[in-house]
Amino acid sequence: MRSFYGTDLPNPLMLGTAQYPSPAILADAFKRSGAGVATVSLRRESGGARAGQDFWSLIKDLGVVVLPNTAGCHSVKEAVTTAHMAREVFGTPWIKLEVIGEEDTLQPDVFGLVEAARILSDDGFQVFPYTTEDLVVAGKLLDAGCEVLMPWGAPIGSGKGLNNVFGLRAMRAHFPDIPLVIDAGLGLPSHACQAMELGYDAVLLNTAVAKAGDPAAMAEAFARGLEAGLLARSADPMEPRDMAAPSTPVIGKAFLS
């Protein structure tokens, strides 16, 4: 697994912290999955200086790396302000940068994203940009100072998995040295497994776990899916082919009977 701005993670699971039935269940999901990173949104909790303190201290108590995000920000200015607040609250230069461009699909405004990424990188932030699988945008994000890319699998919360496998595979091939994280759209552990099989370094998800009937069990299922994908990747998978390749010899078999 590639490191993220010099930090090695214990496993490829980054878990969001929103929408769980309770903070206790959230903590359980982290415990059972062993997720190494918790993303936390500041935007909605920002109702005043110290208003979110109770929840933030619960997140800190998880004992995992915190990746604050700018979820819900629709402009460069909002995202930059939120990133500064996050750095103050959590004392980390990491920021998952979201600049939302479309309310219905929550897809990133890639123009605003590149601009905000440049401003924040110049200011010493280590930016994890939520982007699409577009290679040109990806290149511009790297130029802006990002050392990690987080393409979407599918729209946030849709649970549709890897929508454009071709595009994601191309991205992996195009940026062989950049840590890549599938961010958003995963619904099932098999999707996470597939991301690992494609050579991705991590996945970030929230709704698929938080809104499962048993979030902690689903978190563990995702951890196992990731483990399977990672193991498969390292085991050098076979190449698909067009014709059947019998796994047992046919010579000498009475195949005309």
Add this chain to the structure above:
Amino acid sequence: MIAATIIGGGVAGLCAARALRDRGASVTVIDRGGDIGPHACSWWAGGMLAPFCEGESAEEPVVRLGQEAATWWQDKTGLVTQNGSLVVSAARDQGDLTRFARLTRMSESLNADQIADLEPDLEGRFKAGLFFPSEAHLAPRAALQSLRAGLIESGVEFETRQADPQTEAKAGLTIDCRGYSAKDTVEGLRGVKGEMLVLRCPDVTLHRPVRLLHPRIPLYIVPRGDGVFMLGATMIEASAGQNVSARALLELLSAAYALHPAFAEAEVLEIGVDTRPAFADNLPRIRRTGNLIQANGLFRHGFLLAPALARMIAAQVFDNQTPEVMDEIHA
């Protein structure tokens, strides 16, 4: 005779007072704000007595203990309306309805015609819904006022002043029911901000609480009679400031508009914001240290769980029974 002082006259304190008085205790309720009012979190409550719907996200005790609520409130106040609850979603969010049905019990699936039979004003607006026939609702402020009046009638004393639980406990049995105001002395308590609206919209008639499922902005709307509706409620992991955010208003009103466009013509009567007291598992707790009992953490389930909590407090006081939601006891 057992004498008990209850600090906090919101839904937790008043229910505890009722339960203790009913078992023969002499009870005094102290509240810094005097009569029921906006200083109590329960003043802003929705008043849904919907244990099964809550089961979508709440733990099992909420569903089980919440089933006591409708009978209790009807018995003590006579103000309960038992018309069930309706759950609907926009066509594009049908998956959320399926999920809701899977995670809850005691619902019936409805088609468009059946929805229209229950709520004629929603005719043609939703293709599918869920009906929870055994659920109920009440008007929280009227219910609290009625409960208080009944307590005064049965000899419970009310005092208006700031009180410190430790000091009161030196004089005798004290129950701290202050909700989020007790944050500094109740270990593990956190605040969950809620924002709500009261609208008058005579163009719409609803007979029961309606929940509109939405991936980002779930809404419930509770009819209060005379064309008045309560819209709630945001759930934000933060203690409340004084003010409702523009985003919350926008989202609540958009959701109401999605339920029925006539809500766009409604008069806004009230905008409310307060902090729900909650523990990490969103379940309430009773704790006892000598003469001091803390009862807190009702979260969004004040009217739903306060009767069960009050029953357990009384059983602890009178029978020395350890409540199932007690996590600490020190002689």
